[in-house]
Amino acid sequence: MVTTRARLVLEDGLRFRGADEQGRSILLDSGEGAVAPSPVALLLLALGGCSGMDVIGILRKKRQRVTAYAIELVGQRRDEHPRGFTAIEIVHHLSGEGLDPQAIADAIELSDTKYCSVHATLVPGVTVTSRFVIDPPAAGE
C-alpha cells in the first residue's frame, strides 16, 4: 500500500490551512465571505487536476503540441444531507498545433481507466463522464 498524509489547522471562522507532507499548503474556506474554495469545490479540482496532469503528460509523450489547456467540471449533488456528488462531467478544452483528436481521446481514456487515482477513488459512488473540445488558439497565440 502507498501511504499519503495531509494535515489541516483551523485559522479563523471556517477557514483552514491544509498542507501535504512536504508542507505545501492551500487555504479552504466556506460560508459567507469565504476567501478560498470550499471542500466540495476542492474535490472537483482534485479530480480535474488529476485527470489534467495525466492527459497533458501523455499528450507530451505523443509529441502533441498543446498551447492551452483548461478543464471544466460540473458536478451534481444530492439536495438532501449528506449532499454528496452523484455525477461529475469533466470537459477538457485544448488548443494547439495540429492536435490529433484520437490521441486526445486515448489520453483521456487512459487517465479515466488506468492512471487517475482520484477518479479511481470516486468510482463506484459517482458517475464520472469525460469529453473534450479542441478550441481555436486565442488571439495573439
Place this chain on the structure above:
Amino acid sequence: MVTTRARLVLEDGLRFRGADEQGRSILLDSGEGAVAPSPVALLLLALGGCSGMDVIGILRKKRQRVTAYAIELVGQRRDEHPRGFTAIEIVHHLSGEGLDPQAIADAIELSDTKYCSVHATLVPGVTVTSRFVIDPPAAGE
C-alpha cells in the same frame, strides 16, 4: 440537485491553477519540484476540511470553547494503477477549556453520517474512520 462547478487552467509543467465559481483559486502541482499539493493530497484535504468545518460549527453551537484544532489524515492507496484510496483515517486534535468528549464524539458522528458532502461522496469505495484526541493547550495559550 445542487450543481457545483470548478475550472482549471494549465500554467506550466504539471502545475494547474484551479478555481471555484467565484474565482477563488488554488494551485495544484505534481512531480519533481512541485510547488503546490498534488491532486491526491487535495482529496485528503477536501475530506479533512469538510469534516473540520462541520465539527467546529457544531461545537460552537454547543458552546464548546475550542482554542486550537488540527486534523491529520492518513490515507492508504493501492500499489498498482489506478492507485485510488482504499482507506482513510481522520484524527481530530482539539484543545480548549473544559471540552466535553461526548460533544466532540457526537459532532464527528454527525459530520460523518449526515453533513459532510465529501465523506458521502467517497463512501462506499473508501473505508473512512474517525477518532479524536484532546490535547493540552500549547504553551502560551
